[in-house]
Amino acid sequence: MPSTQLTFSxxxxxxxxxxxxxxLPAGFRVGTTRFEFMPREAPKPAKMTLTLITLDQPTPDFxxxxxxxxxxxxxxxxxxxxLDEPALGAIIVNNKISNVCAPGGVEAxxxxxxxAAALLGIAPTSVLPSSTGVIGWTLPVDAILNGLPAAAxxxxxxxxLPAAEGIVTTDLYPKIRRADLGGxxxxxxxxxxxMIEPNLATMLVYILTDIAIPRAELRTMLARAVDVSFNTIxxxxxxxxxxxxxxxxxxxxxxxDKAAFEKALTQVCRDLAEDVVRNGEGVRHVIRVNVKGAPSxxxxxxxxxxxxxxxxxxxxxxxxxxxxxxxxxxxGKHVGAHAPGLDLSRLSARIGGxxxxxxxxxxxxxxxxxxxxxxxxGAELYxxxxxxxGVFAPPVDFPPHERCVEIEVDxxxxxxxxxxxxxxxxxxxxxxxxxxxx
Amino acid sequence: MPSTQLTFSxxxxxxxxxxxxxxLPAGFRVGTTRFEFMPREAPKPAKMTLTLITLDQPTPDFxxxxxxxxxxxxxxxxxxxxLDEPALGAIIVNNKISNVCAPGGVEAxxxxxxxAAALLGIAPTSVLPSSTGVIGWTLPVDAILNGLPAAAxxxxxxxxLPAAEGIVTTDLYPKIRRADLGGxxxxxxxxxxxMIEPNLATMLVYILTDIAIPRAELRTMLARAVDVSFNTIxxxxxxxxxxxxxxxxxxxxxxxDKAAFEKALTQVCRDLAEDVVRNGEGVRHVIRVNVKGAPSxxxxxxxxxxxxxxxxxxxxxxxxxxxxxxxxxxxGKHVGAHAPGLDLSRLSARIGGxxxxxxxxxxxxxxxxxxxxxxxxGAELYxxxxxxxGVFAPPVDFPPHERCVEIEVDxxxxxxxxxxxxxxxxxxxxxxxxxxxx
Numbered sequence: 001m002p003s004t005q006l007t008f009s010x011x012x013x014x015x016x017x018x019x020x021x022x023x024l025p026a027g028f029r030v031g032t033t034r035f036e037f038m039p040r041e042a043p044k045p046a047k048m049t050l051t052l053i054t055l056d057q058p059t060p061d062f063x064x065x066x067x068x069x070x071x072x073x074x075x076x077x078x079x080x081x082x083l084d085e086p087a088l089g090a091i092i093v094n095n096k097i098s099n100v101c102a103p104g105g106v107e108a109x110x111x112x113x114x115x116a117a118a119l120l121g122i123a124p125t126s127v128l129p130s131s132t133g134v135i136g137w138t139l140p141v142d143a144i145l146n147g148l149p150a151a152a153x154x155x156x157x158x159x160x161l162p163a164a165e166g167i168v169t170t171d172l173y174p175k176i177r178r179a180d181l182g183g184x185x186x187x188x189x190x191x192x193x194x195m196i197e198p199n200l201a202t203m204l205v206y207i208l209t210d211i212a213i214p215r216a217e218l219r220t221m222l223a224r225a226v227d228v229s230f231n232t233i234x235x236x237x238x239x240x241x242x243x244x245x246x247x248x249x250x251x252x253x254x255x256x257d258k259a260a261f262e263k264a265l266t267q268v269c270r271d272l273a274e275d276v277v278r279n280g281e282g283v284r285h286v287i288r289v290n291v292k293g294a295p296s297x298x299x300x301x302x303x304x305x306x307x308x309x310x311x312x313x314x315x316x317x318x319x320x321x322x323x324x325x326x327x328x329x330x331x332g333k334h335v336g337a338h339a340p341g342l343d344l345s346r347l348s349a350r351i352g353g354x355x356x357x358x359x360x361x362x363x364x365x366x367x368x369x370x371x372x373x374x375x376x377x378g379a380e381l382y383x384x385x386x387x388x389x390g391v392f393a394p395p396v397d398f399p400p401h402e403r404c405v406e407i408e409v410d411x412x413x414x415x416x417x418x419x420x421x422x423x424x425x426x427x428x429x430x431x432x433x434x435x436x437x438x
Numbered sequence: 439m440p441s442t443q444l445t446f447s448x449x450x451x452x453x454x455x456x457x458x459x460x461x462l463p464a465g466f467r468v469g470t471t472r473f474e475f476m477p478r479e480a481p482k483p484a485k486m487t488l489t490l491i492t493l494d495q496p497t498p499d500f501x502x503x504x505x506x507x508x509x510x511x512x513x514x515x516x517x518x519x520x521l522d523e524p525a526l527g528a529i530i531v532n533n534k535i536s537n538v539c540a541p542g543g544v545e546a547x548x549x550x551x552x553x554a555a556a557l558l559g560i561a562p563t564s565v566l567p568s569s570t571g572v573i574g575w576t577l578p579v580d581a582i583l584n585g586l587p588a589a590a591x592x593x594x595x596x597x598x599l600p601a602a603e604g605i606v607t608t609d610l611y612p613k614i615r616r617a618d619l620g621g622x623x624x625x626x627x628x629x630x631x632x633m634i635e636p637n638l639a640t641m642l643v644y645i646l647t648d649i650a651i652p653r654a655e656l657r658t659m660l661a662r663a664v665d666v667s668f669n670t671i672x673x674x675x676x677x678x679x680x681x682x683x684x685x686x687x688x689x690x691x692x693x694x695d696k697a698a699f700e701k702a703l704t705q706v707c708r709d710l711a712e713d714v715v716r717n718g719e720g721v722r723h724v725i726r727v728n729v730k731g732a733p734s735x736x737x738x739x740x741x742x743x744x745x746x747x748x749x750x751x752x753x754x755x756x757x758x759x760x761x762x763x764x765x766x767x768x769x770g771k772h773v774g775a776h777a778p779g780l781d782l783s784r785l786s787a788r789i790g791g792x793x794x795x796x797x798x799x800x801x802x803x804x805x806x807x808x809x810x811x812x813x814x815x816g817a818e819l820y821x822x823x824x825x826x827x828g829v830f831a832p833p834v835d836f837p838p839h840e841r842c843v844e845i846e847v848d849x850x851x852x853x854x855x856x857x858x859x860x861x862x863x864x865x866x867x868x869x870x871x872x873x874x875x876x
Contacts, residue, residue, distance in 0.1 A: 069771050325573025430865050
C-alpha cells in the first residue's frame with residue numbers, strides 16, 4: 001500500500017504536488033541540459049537530456065543494485081566496478097540511447113565520467129554513469145562531452161524535479177517520493193515505463209538522503225527494500241539491460257533511529273515502484289495481486305508475477321471484463337509448470353473483495369459479475385479511445401488516482417506471502433511499441 | 439518447415455484446398471450439430487457445436503496427451519482415465535464452454551459420454567470427451583444430451599471438414615493436414631487460436647489414421663512428435679486448461695514401414711502446430727526462431743520461447759520495426775534469469791538471413807535496416823486497420839501465405855538446437871481479448 005492514497009484532477013495539480021515533494025536533502029545538487037544530435041544508426045536527428053547529480057563532498061556511503069539481464073549495458077559494467085571505489089561524488093545520466101553491446105561502449109562511458117569528474121574536480125572513478133533509451137544505437141560521445149559544461153553550470157541545490165524530468169523516456173510523468181525523518185530526508189526519483197520486470201533492481205532509480213548510514217548497512221538495507229518493492233513489479237515481463245537503483249547518503253544528518261530509516265526507505269521504494277507501474281506504457285489499470293498461504297515467499301511472488309504477466313487476463317482487465325477463467329488458467333499454468341506438486345484443492349480467490357473461487361470450483365453468479373465489472377471500471381485510470389488514424393495514446397500525463405484492481409489468492413498451503421504489482425495489456429501499449437518506431 | 443509452402447489468394451481457394459485434404463481414413467465417421475442454449479452465468483443465449491468422431495469398430499490403438507495446467511478441465515480428468523481402457527470408440531467435442539473447475543463437471547462429462555455411447559452401441563468408457571471455450575461457465579448438459587442424436591444422425595465417412603469446422607472457437611479458419619502413405623493415410627485437425635503455449639500438448643488436436651500401429655508404439659510416437667511440434671509453439675504464453683492431442687488408428691491398413699509412419703505423423707503435427715500459430719488470435723506475423731549451439735535442446739527451446747514471448751519484441755515485429763535491441767534484451771533476460779553461467783560472448787544472431795549481432799556487439803547499418811524492414815513486411819499476413827469504432831479485426835479468414843519472420847540465434851556453446859514458432863503482439867490481439875467479452 002502506498003503511504004497515501006493520492007488523487008489528482010489535473011496535470012497542474014500533480015505538478016504542484018511533485019514540486020512540494022522535491023526539496024533536495026542537504027549536500028546534493030542537480031543540473032540538466034538538453035541538446036539535439038544525429039544518431040549514427042538513424043536517418044534523422046534526435047534529442048537527449050543529460051542529468052547530473054552531485055554531492056558537495058564525495059561520500060563513502062552509497063549503494064547500488066543492477067539488472068540481472070545477461071547483456072548488461074556498459075554503464076552497468078562500469079557501475080559494478082564503482083561499488084568497490086572509496087567514494088561516490090556524482091551520477092551522470094543520459095536518456096534516448098542506452099549504451100548496450102555497442103562497440104567501445106565501456107570506453108565511451110568512462111570518457112564521459114572522466115569529463116564530468118574534471119568539471120567537478122573529483123576522481124573519474126567516483127562518477128556513476130547511467131544510460132537509458134534505444135538498445136542497439138551508439139552513444140553520441142562528442143555531443144555528450146560538449147553538453148556536460150552546461151549541465152554542470154545549471155547545478156542547483158533547491159529541487160530534484162529537474163532530474164526527475166531529465167531522466168525519463170516514454171514515462172507519462174516524472175516520479176518523486178520522499179520521507180522526512182529525524183531532521184533529514186530521503187528523496188527518490190524513478191524512470192521507467194516499459195521493459196519493466198526488474199530482477200534485482202528497476203530501470204533507473206536514484207534515492208538521495210542526508211541521513212548518515214555507513215556504506216555496509218546502506219547496502220543491506222537497499223537490498224531488503226528492493227526485494228519488497230522493485231522486485232515485485234512487472235509491466236510487460238521484459239527485464240531491461242540497464243536497470244539501476246542507487247542510494248546515496250551525504251551523511252550530513254546523524255541517524256538517531258536506523259529501524260525508522262529502513263522503514264522509510266522501504267516505503268519510498270514501494271511508492272516509487274508502484275508509480276513506475278502506474279505510469280507504465282499503456283497501463284490503464286494497475287493490478288495489485290496479494291498471494292498468501294504459499295509454501296514460501298518465493299512461490300507467492302512467482303505466482304503473483306505469473307498472474308500479472310498473463311496476456312489474456314491482462315487484456316480482459318483492459319476491457320473491464322472480469323474473466324475469472326483466465327485468472328485461474330494463469331494460476332494453473334504456473335503451478336503446473338513450476339510447482340506441480342502443490343495442492344490447489346483449498347485455493348480461494350477474490351477480486352475486489354468478492355469471492356470468485358473456493359474449494360476447487362468457481363463461485364459465480366450474475367450479481368457478482370455486475371459488482372466485478374464495477375470494481376474494474378472503478379480502477380481504470382482513463383478511458384481508451386483511438387485518434388482517427390487508429391493510434392491510441394493516453395489522454396492524461398498525470399495519475400488521476402491510485403486505485404488498483406485488487407486480487408487476493410489464498411493457497412492455504414503455508415505462510416508465504418507477497419504483493420505484486422502489474423498492469424493491463426492495452427491498445428495504448430501496442431500503439432506505443434508498434435505504431436511508432438522507438 | 440512445412441511440407442509445402444502454400445499461398446492462397448482467397449477464402450474460396452483456401453476452402454477448396456482444405457476439401458482436397460479432407461478425405462477420412464478408412465474406418466472413421468464424423469458428424470456435427472449446432473444449437474442455441476442459455477448459459478447459466480450469462481445474460482443472453484449462446485450457440486454451441488457438438489462434434490462426434492466415431493470408429494466403425496472400437497480400437498485398442500489410440501494415444502492422447504493432455505495439458506499440464508494444474509487446473510485441468512473435467513474432460514482432461516476423464517480423458518486421462520480413458521487411456522487405461524481397452525478400446526476407444528468415439529470422441530465427443532463441444533465448443534463455446536470449456537468444462538473447467540465447474541461444480542459437477544466430471545459428472546457432466548461422464549453423462550455426455552454415456553448418452554453418446556448408448557446412441558452408438560458402445561461402452562461409455564470408450565468415449566473420449568473434450569470441451570473448449572469460456573472457462574468459468576457451466577456446461578449445458580441437457581442441451582447437449584438433446585443435441586447428441588442429431589450429431590449421430592449426421593455421421594458421414596466422406597470428409598473430416600465438418601469436424602474441423604465444428605471444433606473451432608476464435609480460430610480464423612479450420613485446419614486440416616494429411617499424409618498419404620502405404621495405401622493408408624494420417625489426417626489431423628486442430629483447434630486453437632489463443633491461450634496457446636502448450637505444455638505437453640495443444641488446444642484440441644485429433645489425428646486419425648487407418649494404418650495399423652499397436653497402442654504402445656502409437657503412444658511413444660505421439661509423444662516424440664508432440665515434443666517437436668505442439669511443444670515448440672506459443673501464441674501468448676498462456677497454457678490452456680483443456681489442451682488435448684489424440685491419435686487414433688482404425689488399424690484397417692497394415693503398416694509396412696513404421697519409420698515412414700512416424701516421419702509422416704511428425705510432419706502432420708508440425709504442419710498443424712504451425713497452422714495453429716498462423717491462425718492465432720491477432721497474429722499478423724508468424725515468427726520462426728531457430729536457436730542452435732546451445733548446451734542442450736531444452737535450453738534452446740526455452741530461449742526460443744523467451745524470444746517469441748517477449749512483449750516488446752512482439753510489438754516491434756507487429757510494427758515491421760526491426761528493433762534488434764529488444765531481441766537482445768529478451769535473450770539476456772532469459773539467460774540472466776535461467777542460465778546465468780552461460781557464456782554469451784560468441785553469440786551471433788540473424789534476422790531474415792542478415793547478421794545483426796556477433797561477438798558481443800551489434801552489427802548494424804542503415805542498409806541492413808532497410809533490408810530488415812523489407813523482410814518483416816514480406817512476412818506480414820495482412821495490413822492492420824481499425825474499423826471506425828476503433829476495433830481491430832483480421833480482414834482475412836484464410837492464410838494468404840506461409841512466410842515467417844526468420845530469426846537465427848547461434849550460442850556457439852554446444853549441439854542443442856530447436857525451432858520455435860510464435861506470433862507478434864497486435865491491436866487485433868487486444869481487440870479480440872479486451873474489446874469484446876468472450
